[in-house]
Amino acid sequence: MREALSFCRICPGYCGLVLTIDEDERIVDIRGDKAHPLSDGFACIKGLQSAHLYHGPQRLLHPLKRNTDGGHERITATQAIDEIAERMRTIATRHGLDAVAFFKGGNVYQNTLPSIYQRAFIEAFGSRSLFTNNTIDQSAKAVSADRLGSWHAGRNHFAIADVMMIVGGNPMVSISMFGFDAYNPVKKLKAFKARGGKLIVIDPRRSETAQFADIFLQPRPGEDVTIAAAMIRTILENGWLDGDFCDRHVAPLEDLRRAVAPFTLEYAELRADVPADLLLAATKMLATSKHGFITTGTGPSMAPRSNLMQHLFDSIDVLCGHFLREGDRVPHPGLMKKREWRAQVVPAGRCWEKGPRSRVRGLGLLYGEKMTGAIAQEITTPGEGQVKALLVDGGNPASSVADQRRVVEAFKSLELLVTVDPEMTETAQLAHYILPPKLQFEHPNMVGLLEHETSFHQRPVQQFVEAAIAPPSGSDLVDDWRVYYALAQRLGLQLCVDDVPLDMVVAPTPEEMFSLLFRNGNVTFEEIRQHPRGKIFDVQQTVLAADPAEKARFDIAPTDVLLEIEEVFSQGGSGPQSNKGSANLDLLLISRRLREVFNSAGRTSPRIRGHQPYNAAYMHPELLARYGLAAGDRIRITSAHGAVIAIAQGDGTLRDDVVSMAHGWGGLPDSGAPEENGVSVGLLISTESDFEVINAMPRQSAIPVRVEHARAHSEN
Ligand SMILES: Nc1nc2c(c(=O)[nH]1)N[C@H]1C(S)=C(S)[C@@H](COP(=O)(O)OP(=O)(O)OC[C@H]3O[C@@H](n4cnc5c(=O)[nH]c(N)nc54)[C@H](O)[C@@H]3O)O[C@H]1N2
Ligand SMILES: Nc1nc2c(c(=O)[nH]1)N[C@H]1C(S)=C(S)[C@@H](COP(=O)(O)OP(=O)(O)OC[C@H]3O[C@@H](n4cnc5c(=O)[nH]c(N)nc54)[C@H](O)[C@@H]3O)O[C@H]1N2
Ligand code: SF4
Ligand SMILES: [Mo]
Numbered sequence: 001m002r003e004a005l006s007f008c009r010i011c012p013g014y015c016g017l018v019l020t021i022d023e024d025e026r027i028v029d030i031r032g033d034k035a036h037p038l039s040d041g042f043a044c045i046k047g048l049q050s051a052h053l054y055h056g057p058q059r060l061l062h063p064l065k066r067n068t069d070g071g072h073e074r075i076t077a078t079q080a081i082d083e084i085a086e087r088m089r090t091i092a093t094r095h096g097l098d099a100v101a102f103f104k105g106g107n108v109y110q111n112t113l114p115s116i117y118q119r120a121f122i123e124a125f126g127s128r129s130l131f132t133n134n135t136i137d138q139s140a141k142a143v144s145a146d147r148l149g150s151w152h153a154g155r156n157h158f159a160i161a162d163v164m165m166i167v168g169g170n171p172m173v174s175i176s177m178f179g180f181d182a183y184n185p186v187k188k189l190k191a192f193k194a195r196g197g198k199l200i201v202i203d204p205r206r207s208e209t210a211q212f213a214d215i216f217l218q219p220r221p222g223e224d225v226t227i228a229a230a231m232i233r234t235i236l237e238n239g240w241l242d243g244d245f246c247d248r249h250v251a252p253l254e255d256l257r258r259a260v261a262p263f264t265l266e267y268a269e270l271r272a273d274v275p276a277d278l279l280l281a282a283t284k285m286l287a288t289s290k291h292g293f294i295t296t297g298t299g300p301s302m303a304p305r306s307n308l309m310q311h312l313f314d315s316i317d318v319l320c321g322h323f324l325r326e327g328d329r330v331p332h333p334g335l336m337k338k339r340e341w342r343a344q345v346v347p348a349g350r351c352w353e354k355g356p357r358s359r360v361r362g363l364g365l366l367y368g369e370k371m372t373g374a375i376a377q378e379i380t381t382p383g384e385g386q387v388k389a390l391l392v393d394g395g396n397p398a399s400s401v402a403d404q405r406r407v408v409e410a411f412k413s414l415e416l417l418v419t420v421d422p423e424m425t426e427t428a429q430l431a432h433y434i435l436p437p438k439l440q441f442e443h444p445n446m447v448g449l450l451e452h453e454t455s456f457h458q459r460p461v462q463q464f465v466e467a468a469i470a471p472p473s474g475s476d477l478v479d480d481w482r483v484y485y486a487l488a489q490r491l492g493l494q495l496c497v498d499d500v501p502l503d504m505v506v507a508p509t510p511e512e513m514f515s516l517l518f519r520n521g522n523v524t525f526e527e528i529r530q531h532p533r534g535k536i537f538d539v540q541q542t543v544l545a546a547d548p549a550e551k552a553r554f555d556i557a558p559t560d561v562l563l564e565i566e567e568v569f570s571q572g573g574s575g576p577q578s579n580k581g582s583a584n585l586d587l588l589l590i591s592r593r594l595r596e597v598f599n600s601a602g603r604t605s606p607r608i609r610g611h612q613p614y615n616a617a618y619m620h621p622e623l624l625a626r627y628g629l630a631a632g633d634r635i636r637i638t639s640a641h642g643a644v645i646a647i648a649q650g651d652g653t654l655r656d657d658v659v660s661m662a663h664g665w666g667g668l669p670d671s672g673a674p675e676e677n678g679v680s681v682g683l684l685i686s687t688e689s690d691f692e693v694i695n696a697m698p699r700q701s702a703i704p705v706r707v708e709h710a711r712a713h714s715e716n
Helices: 051-055 077-095 106-110 112-125 140-148 185-194 224-238 243-249 254-260 265-272 276-287 298-302 306-319 372-380 404-412 426-430 480-491 510-517 525-529 559-571 606-611 621-626
Strands: 002-007 016-021 027-032 064-066 072-074 100-104 130-132 163-167 198-202 215-217 293-296 389-393 416-420 433-435 587-592 617-619 634-639 643-650 658-662 703-709
Touching (some): 077 433, 100 112, 100 372, 130 372, 163 276, 185 198, 198 276, 215 276, 224 254, 224 265, 243 306, 254 559, 293 306, 298 587, 306 559, 372 404, 617 621
Parallel strands (some): 100 389, 163 198, 617 643
Antiparallel strands (some): 016 027, 064 072, 064 433, 634 643, 634 703
8 A cells, every 4th residue: 555645636626635545556545635735635525536537447448449330349549549640631631621620628627738739739730620618618708808808917816805706606616716716715715704805696596605605696597797787887876986997997988887877776676686785785895895806607607698797797897996906916927937917908809800700600719719609510511611520638528518419410420529538428429439548646747737817726836746546457548648749740740839849759758848838937847846745836926017008998888798788678678587588488497516526527436426316407495396396306397499307306595486407417318317317408508599699608507498297207
C-alpha cells in the first residue's frame, strides 16, 4: 500500500486528494487532503467515489471500431489513429476542411493539455468547425460581452464583495460560478457571511445556495428579463447609479431609460411573481453597495431570451460601476501570461456579424466557435461547410445537446464520428471509433489554465501533480492530447503552441509542454513544481489607468436590445401565460444539477446510483398532490416538442408551478425504462422553433410542459 497526492479534476473545485493505492495499482481509498492549502480537506462524493471510473467494468480499456453490423470490435490505438487520419484526409479533400468538425466537451477544460493540442491541431488543419459545450451553456455571457462591451480590468468579485447577487446558479452544489471561489465553496460562503457580506439569490428553487441568502426572490422561471428591467428602472429612478462612471464610460442612457420605463416594480410583481417590496430591497442593497456584483448561472442562461437577460444584468453592473478601478488589486493576475489590466472599456465587437456566415440561419461565429445548438442542422443541411466528420473529446453531445432525436439522427448520417471517452456513452454508441484515454490520476496535470476573470478562483493559484497510478495493465489507452499530436503526424501538419513550432518527430513530454506554456509567465513551471500541494503565488498586480487613447464606452442600448425589450413587454401579458407555449402546457420545466453526477458522467458507478438512481422529475409536494401523484409515480411530461416518461419526486424547495430536472440521463432515445436509465430532457427541447438568434441557444429551461399520471404498464 502507498499513498499519493493528487487533485480532482471532475469540476473546477480542484480538491486536493490523498489516494491510497494497493500493490496492484488499484485505488482503494480516496480522501480529501486536509493539508491542501486551497481546498483544506473539502471534496465531494463525485471525487471521493471516483475509483470506480478507473477500475469499474464500464471502463473501456481498448480502442473500438464499429463493424458493419453496428457492433464494435477491438483494434489497436495505432491502427485507429491511422484509419481516422486517412478518413479525415479523404473527407477534407472531397468536401473541404470545414467538413471536418470538432466538439470540445466539458471534460476538456479540466484536462489542460488536450485543449492546448486541440486548438493547435484545428489551426494547423484549417477547419473552422469547432463546436463546444459553451454554446449550450452560458454563451449569453460571450454575446453580452461583445454586444455591450466589457471591462478590461474585470468585474468585482467574491473576495472583495460586500454584496453578491446570484441569478440562477447554485455554487454550493455546482462548485462552478464565475466570480465565486470554487475551492471549498461552503466554507467560503460562510466566511463571506461572517464578514458581513450580503447575498441575494434569484431562483425558482430555494437552492442549497439560496438557503444562505439575505434576500431570496423565487420568481416564475424565464422572467429574469422582467426582473432585470425592473431593477434598472428602479436604479435610474432613484439615482442609485454611479454617475461619474456612467459619464465617463457608458453611452447615453436615455434609450435604455425609455425602454425599461414600462417595467415598474408592480409590473414585475405581477409578471415574474416576486414581491415588489423585496425586489426593491434587493435592488437597493445591490446598487448602493460598495463592491457589489452580479453573477448569473445556467438557469437564466438556458431560459428564453438569455442573451437579453445577460445584457440587462451586465448593464446593472455597468450602471453601478461594479468593476475594479485604477489601483485596485487584480485578484488573479494570471501565472501563465504576463499582461496588464486597465480601467477601461473593451468595446463591443459583435464578432458574430463579422466573420463567415453559415448556410444554417446565417449564423456567425462566436469568438471563433460554431453553434452547438445547431450542430444537427450543420450536419444535415447540404451546401458549403456541411459537416461530414466529427471528432468529440471529453463530451457527450448525443446526450447533452437539445433535440436529442434530431442530433442522434444527424450523428448517424456522419461519414466519420470519433469520440475520446473512457466509457460507452450515448455518443460512443454511435461512433465509428472510440479512443479511451488515460484518466486524470494516470497522467501529470495542472489546474485548468483559465486565469483572471474566467477563472473560478480569485487568487493566483496553481498546482502540478505527477501521475499517481499506472493505467490498468494490458490496456491500450491514449493520452488525450496525443490523439491530436498523432493525427497531425499522420497528416503531415506542423503544430504550433504559443507561436512555437513543436518537434513533430518526438512529442514534447507534458512537463516540457508546461514549461513552454509558462515560459513568459509570472512564475515558471519549475517554481510551480516545487509545491506539490499547490500554492497561492505571490504575484501582485494592480489595475492601471486607462490608456488615454481608448475612448470606448459600454454600448448599453444597441438597437437589437431595445427592440427585444419592447417585444418582451408587448408579448407580455402579466401572468404565467407570457412564458407558455399554449394554455394546456401549464407548468415550466427548469434545469438543475445533481450533486452526485457531473452532467452525464458518473452515472455508471453503483455507489453513485445508490444515492441517485435516476434523474427524477422534482415537483413541490403540493403540486404532486394537486395532480393526484405520489413520489415514485411514473409521469408523462409533454412539451410542444415531445414527450417523456419520468419518475416524480417531491421537493419542497420548488415553486408549485415548475418541474425541475437534470440533463445527461436517459440513454439513446427509446432505450429503456426511466427507473433504469433516467430520462433525456433533450427529447422535450426543439432546436428548430425556440432558440436565441445570435448563438442558437436552445430553450433548455423554463420549457412549457404538461404533466399527467402515466400508468406503469400501458406506457413506456
Ligand atoms: N454536481 C454537479 N456539479 C456541476 C455539474 C453537474 O452536473 N453536477 N455541471 C457543471 C456544469 S457543466 C456547469 S455549466 C455548472 C453550472 O452551475 P450552476 O449554474 O450553478 O448550475 P445549477 O446548479 O444547475 O444551478 C442553476 C440554478 O438555476 C435555477 N434556474 C432554472 N431556471 C431558471 C430561470 O429561468 N431563472 C432563474 N433565475 N433561475 C433558474 C435552478 O433552479 C438552479 O438552482 O455546474 C458544473 N458543476
Ligand atoms: N437540457 C439540458 N441540456 C444541457 C444542460 C442543461 O442544464 N439542460 N446543460 C448544458 C451544459 S451547461 C453543458 S456544459 C453540457 C455538457 O455537455 P458535454 O460536455 O457534452 O457532456 P458531459 O456529460 O459533461 O460529457 C463529459 C464526457 O467526458 C467523459 N470523460 C470523463 N473523463 C474523461 C477524460 O479524462 N478524458 C476524456 N476525453 N473524456 C472524459 C465522460 O465520460 C463524459 O462522456 O450539457 C448541456 N446540456
Ligand atoms: S467533483 Fe467534487 S471532489 Fe472533484 S473537484 Fe469537484 S468538488 Fe472537488
Ligand atoms: Mo456547463
